[in-house]
Amino acid sequence: MIDVDQVRADTQGIAHSTHLLACGSALMPTCVVEAVITHTQLEAQIGGYEAQASQAEPLEKVYRSVAGHIGAAAHEVALMENATVAWCHAFYALPLKQGSRILTCEAEYAANYVAFLQRAKRENLKIEVIPSDENGTLDLAALEEAMGDDVGVVAITWVPTNGGLVNPAVEVGRIANAHGVPYLLDACQAAGQMRIDVEELGCDFLSATGRKYLRGPRGTGFLYIKDKWLDFLEPAMIDHFGAPWVARDKYELRDDARRFETWENSYALRAGLGAAIDYADQIGIDQINDRVTFLAEEARKALSEVSDVTVRDLGKSRCGIVSFSIEGFETQSIVKQMAASGYVIGASAPSSTRIDSERRNLPTLLRIAPHYYNTEEEVRGAVERLSSLIH
Structure with a gap:
């Protein structure tokens, strides 16, 4: 209670x-506001780099908090500026063959769909919208029927921005996994109002924001990347944080999900995100x-x-x-x-x-x-x- x-x-x-x-x-909640303000004040007092260094362990704990909240390992988590950036990092990194199909749902969010359109135009991909059943949710039988060797990714929104519905994300994961198709799940509206277990969901990638039901500050989000993808998946964009410059003609990707991050971030907002997730977990x-x-x-x-x-x-x-x-x-x-x-x-x-x-x-x-x-x-x-x- x-x-x-x-x-x-x-x-x-x-x-x-x-x-x-x-x-x-x-x-x-007040604890989130205080976390952001406290770190910002520390930056004002001793400098931004110095504040980050002095708070290294609490800031590192944010990864563990996110991971614990979604049933992942900390090395599978990247912290992002928002859910759209997180989602796009996963989607644009996915290697999709020319002519392959993107399967999505009728209630897909605009930010995701325009990305489908862009890659479809650039790379000769096809977008296939799976119809809804009589209840308005994604029709699982239709999804099963649409699966095939030419499906490059199943990408759906779990909880749409309107309509009240909850798409059957776990069942979608079972179908995608059975066919060996990557599964990208937009959990932007789900995070903070319902349980997230990435193992149960069977998703390869999951994106979320801090500002909605998690009650975190704006300008925060995270990306989950299933461990198996970290062996070879390369971000569409990198810098020397995600891919250190190890020789004049060589870089090496980090071995964790942070290869999708960049060097500069708002550590005050990250502190707030961590406080928000911890607060939700306590309740x-x-x-x-x-x-x-x-x-x-x-x-x-x-x-x-x-x-x-x-x-x-x-x-x-x-x-x-x-x-x-x-x-x-x-x-x-x-x-x-x-x-x-x-x-x-x-x-x-x-x-x-x-x-x-x-x-x-x-x-x-x-x-x-x-x-x-x-x-x-x-x-x-x-x-x-x-x-x-x-x-």
């Missing part, structure tokens, strides 16, 4: 508004998942009772992102009016998940994404305020 009173005492932001947008950038990811799912379902129930509101969520298994539309009202206007009333919600344009949006003829959607620091009263209050704005 989460001690909600203690969690709220640890969260400065609740004093300013009811923040219901964890899927965008969640409120940081317990299963307890977090239970509470987030409960609050999201409360929001769906309340919204479904408001006339002119349509809940747009899909899937048998649903996450903490609640998506809905309101007939006859401009989305950004609603977001601004809610903010003026003390409720932070968000919006998601069709271009963020274009294939799913076009398939379902979706408008720009509103999003409510509660976190475990929110209360049932806050969720109900937000829906009541929303109702009063449109009636």
